[in-house]
Amino acid sequence: xxxxxxxxxxxxxxxxxxxxxxxxxxxxxxxxxxxxxxxxxxxxxxxxxxxxxxxxxxxxxxxxxxxxxxxxxxxxxxxxxxxxxxxxxxxxxxxxxxxxxxxxxxxxxxxxxxxxxxxxxxxxxxxxxxxxxxxxxxxxxxxxxxxxxxxxxxxxxxxxxxxxxxxxxxxxxxxxxxxxxxxxxxxxxxxxxxxxxxxxxxxxxxxxxxxxxxxxxxxxxxxxxxxxxxxxxxxxxxxxxxxxxxxxxxxxxxxxxxxxxxxxxxxxxxxxxxxxxxxxxxxxxxxxxxxxxxxxxxxxxxxxxxxxxxxxxxxxxxxxxxxxxxxxxxxxxxxxxxxxxxxxxxxxxxxxxxxxxxxxxxxxxx
Amino acid sequence: xxxxxxxxxxxxxxxxxxxxxxxxxxxxxxxxxxxxxxxxxxxxxxxxxxxxxxxxxxxxxxxxxxxxxxxxxxxxxxxxxxxxxxxxxxxxxxxxxxxxxxxxxxxxxxxxxxxxxxxxxxxxxxxxxxxxxxxxxxxxxxxxxxxxxxxxxxxxxxxxxxxxxxxxxxxxxxxxxxxxxxxxxxxxxxxxxxxxxxxxxxxxxxxxxxxxxxxxxxxxxxxxxxxxxxxxxxxxxxxxxxxxxxxxxxxxxxxxxxxxxxxxxxxxxxxxxxxxxxxxxxxxxxxxxxxxxxxxxxxxxxxxxxxxxxxxxxxxxxxxxxxxxxxxxxxxxxxx
Numbered sequence: 001x002x003x004x005x006x007x008x009x010x011x012x013x014x015x016x017x018x019x020x021x022x023x024x025x026x027x028x029x030x031x032x033x034x035x036x037x038x039x040x041x042x043x044x045x046x047x048x049x050x051x052x053x054x055x056x057x058x059x060x061x062x063x064x065x066x067x068x069x070x071x072x073x074x075x076x077x078x079x080x081x082x083x084x085x086x087x088x089x090x091x092x093x094x095x096x097x098x099x100x101x102x103x104x105x106x107x108x109x110x111x112x113x114x115x116x117x118x119x120x121x122x123x124x125x126x127x128x129x130x131x132x133x134x135x136x137x138x139x140x141x142x143x144x145x146x147x148x149x150x151x152x153x154x155x156x157x158x159x160x161x162x163x164x165x166x167x168x169x170x171x172x173x174x175x176x177x178x179x180x181x182x183x184x185x186x187x188x189x190x191x192x193x194x195x196x197x198x199x200x201x202x203x204x205x206x207x208x209x210x211x212x213x214x215x216x217x218x219x220x221x222x223x224x225x226x227x228x229x230x231x232x233x234x235x236x237x238x239x240x241x242x243x244x245x246x247x248x249x250x251x252x253x254x255x256x257x258x259x260x261x262x263x264x265x266x267x268x269x270x271x272x273x274x275x276x277x278x279x280x281x282x283x284x285x286x287x288x289x290x291x292x293x294x295x296x297x298x299x300x301x302x303x304x305x306x307x308x309x310x311x312x313x314x315x316x317x318x319x320x321x322x323x324x325x326x327x328x329x330x331x332x333x334x335x336x337x338x339x340x341x342x343x344x345x346x347x348x349x350x351x352x353x354x355x356x357x358x359x360x361x362x363x364x365x366x
Numbered sequence: 367x368x369x370x371x372x373x374x375x376x377x378x379x380x381x382x383x384x385x386x387x388x389x390x391x392x393x394x395x396x397x398x399x400x401x402x403x404x405x406x407x408x409x410x411x412x413x414x415x416x417x418x419x420x421x422x423x424x425x426x427x428x429x430x431x432x433x434x435x436x437x438x439x440x441x442x443x444x445x446x447x448x449x450x451x452x453x454x455x456x457x458x459x460x461x462x463x464x465x466x467x468x469x470x471x472x473x474x475x476x477x478x479x480x481x482x483x484x485x486x487x488x489x490x491x492x493x494x495x496x497x498x499x500x501x502x503x504x505x506x507x508x509x510x511x512x513x514x515x516x517x518x519x520x521x522x523x524x525x526x527x528x529x530x531x532x533x534x535x536x537x538x539x540x541x542x543x544x545x546x547x548x549x550x551x552x553x554x555x556x557x558x559x560x561x562x563x564x565x566x567x568x569x570x571x572x573x574x575x576x577x578x579x580x581x582x583x584x585x586x587x588x589x590x591x592x593x594x595x596x597x598x599x600x601x602x603x604x605x606x607x608x609x610x611x612x613x614x615x616x617x618x619x620x621x622x623x624x625x626x627x628x629x630x631x632x633x634x635x636x637x638x639x640x641x642x643x644x645x646x647x648x649x650x651x652x653x654x655x656x657x658x659x660x661x662x663x664x665x666x667x668x669x670x671x672x673x674x675x676x677x678x679x680x681x682x683x684x685x686x687x688x689x690x691x692x693x694x695x696x697x698x699x700x701x702x
Contacts, residue, residue: 117551361677
C-alpha cells in the first residue's frame with residue numbers, strides 16, 4: 001500500500017477507505033479481546049471514524065473485568081489475615097466484591113495493601129518485611145503469567161519464605177472457544193490481542209478458523225495498526241477464507257515466545273477457572289504446580305473461593321460476551337459509574353464500560 | 367455504593383474531590399464568596415479588591431527532579447492567587463512536622479521556599495509550627511495562604527468563558543505529575559522528566575496588561591488539563607473543543623505515560639496555566655506567553671463553543687472525536 005508514513009491522519013484515512021471498499025457495505029461484527037485494544041479504539045477516536053456497517057464488540061480482554069466476584073471476595077479475605085501484606089497492580093484496588101466492598105475500602109480501613117508495578121517489587125517488599133507474609137495477587141493473561149513465574153523462581157532461588165502468589169491468571173484461547181461454543185452473539189471475526197500473542201504466537205488460535213470458520217488477526221495498538229488488522233480481517237471475511245494471521249509482526253513472532261511459555265509451564269499448570277459473567281471454563285486458568293506449593297497462597301492459607309450471590313442488575317457478563325453494549329445496561333452511567341462502579345467493566349480503565357463512559361459519555365455527543 | 371470512609375480518590379482533584387467538597391465542606395461552610403469555587407476567593411469589601419487563596423501541601427517524596435514540597439508550597443499558592451487576576455504579595459506558612467524528621471531535610475525545604483519567594487517577589491509574613499508524634503503525619507505537611515490585590519477591574523473567572531473564545535495553554539502538560547509518580551516509584555529510567563513547578567505571577571501580570579480582556583485563567587494542577595477544562599465548561603455552561611495534536615506534551619512524558627498506562631491530559635501541572643480569551647486577542651496572548659521564560663512552549667489548543675454545553679470534546683490526531691471527561695478518582699497504574 002502506498003502510504004505517506006509521516007502523516008498518521010492521512011494513513012488512517014487511506015486505511016479506512018480500503019476497509020470500506022473491501023467490505024462493500026457488508027456488515028462486519030468483530031470482537032477484540034484485549035483491554036489495550038478497547039482503550040485504543042476509543043481513545044484514538046477510531047470508533048467515531050469506523051464505517052457504520054462495522055460493529056465493534058469488546059470481549060473478555062480486560063484482566064480486571066474477567067476476575068470473578070468470588071475471587072475478589074477471596075482477596076478481601078486475605079487482607080483481613082494478620083501479618084499479611086497484599087501486593088497488587090493498582091487497577092485491582094477498585095474492583096467491588098459481592099457486597100460492594102473493594103480492596104480500596106479495605107485499605108481505608110487499615111488493610112495492608114501495596115501497589116506494585118511489577119511482581120518483582122513484591123520480592124523487595126518481602127525482603128524488607130521479614131515478619132510479614134507478602135501475597136502477590138496474580139491477575140492477568142498469558143502476558144503477565146511468565147513474569148509472575150519468573151518471580152516465583154527467583155523467590156525460590158533466594159529462599160524467600162514470606163512470599164507467595166494467589167494465582168488468578170486466565171488464558172485467552174479457552175475463553176474464545178467458550179464464546180464460539182455458546183454462540184452468545186454473532187461474530188464475524190476476532191481482532192486478536194497483540195500482547196498475549198507475543199507469548200503464545202498464532203497456533204493456539206488455529207481452532208477458530210478450522211473448527212468455527214471464523215478469521216482472526218493479531219493486531220498492534222495504534223489506530224493505524226488496528227486498521228491494518230481490520231483490513232486483513234475484512235478481506236478474510238469477505239473471501240470466506242477464515243485464517244489466523246499476524247498484522248503485528250514487528251512485535252509478535254508467529255511462534256510466540258517459547259522461553260516465556262517454558263517459564264509458565266515450569267511453575268503453572270492449567271486449571272479450571274471462574275470468569276466473571278461466563279462462569280467456570282475448563283482449563284482456562286493457571287494454578288501453581290505442587291513443586292512450588294510453598295509459594296502458592298491457595299495452599300499456604302487453604303484459600304477457597306467463597307460462594308457469592310451475583311451483583312443485582314449488573315450486566316457485565318452480557319457486556320463481556322458481546323451480547324449488549326455498555327450503554328444498553330440499565331445501570332450504565334446511572335447507578336454504575338467509574339466513581340461508584342457496580343461491575344468490574346466500569347472499574348478498570350481498560351474495561352469496556354469505563355472506556356465507553358470516559359470516551360463516549362452516557363449520551364453520545366452529536 | 368458510596369463509602370463511609372474518606373478514600374484517597376477524594377484528594378485527586380477530580381470528580382471525587384468535588385463530591386466531597388459539595389457534600390461536606392460547601393454544605394456546612396457555603397456562602398456567596400466560597401460558592402464561586404474558583405482557585406482563590408475575591409474579597410471586594412476590604413478596601414482595594416483582595417484575592418486570597420490557601421492550599422496544603424503533602425508530597426512523597428519530599429524532593430523530586432525540578433522541585434520539592436517547598437517550591438510547590440510557594441508556587442501553588444502564588445499561582446492560585448494569580449489565576450484570579452491578582453498580584454500575590456504576602457504569604458503565610460504553617461508547618462506540621464513529624465517527630466524524627468531530619469533537620470537537614472527541613473532546612474532544604476525551607477530554603478527552597480525562600481528561593482521560590484524571592485523569584486516570585488512575595489514575602490512570608492507569618493506562620494505556625496506544630497510537631498506531631500512519629501506516624502502522626504508523613505514527614506512534613508505545609509499550608510500556605512496567599513493574599514494579593516487585583517490587577518484589573520474585571521478579573522478572569524472560571525465562569526466567564528464565552529462562545530468563540532480561544533483556549534491557550536502556557537506550555538507542555540503532565541511533567542509535574544509524571545515526575546512525582548516516577549520519583550515515588552523510583553523509576554530511574556524516567557530520569558529525563560522534570561517537574562514544571564514555577565511561579566506564574568509574572569506571566570499573568572504581562573497577560574493582563576497586554577490583553578484587554580482575559581475571560582478565564584486557571585492552572586491545571588490536580589486532575590490535569592482535562593479536569594480543569596471540564597470545570598470551566600461546567601462553570602461557564604459552554605462546550606469546549608480542543609485538538610489533541612495541538613496540546614504540547616514532551617516526548618519523555620508521552621513515553622512514560624505509555625509505560626505506566628497514564629494519560630498526560632490528566633496529570634498535574636504546577637507551572638502552567640490555561641488562558642481563555644476572545645479570538646482577536648489570541649495571537650497577542652500567545653506572543654506574550656512565548657516571550658516569558660515559563661511560557662516558551664505556549665500553544666493555542668482549541669476554542670469555546672455553544673455546542674454540547676458542559677462537555678469537552680477532543681479531536682484526536684487521526685481526526686476522530688471523543689469526549690474528554692473529568693478525572694474520576696486517582697489514576698492507577700494498570701495491569702498488563
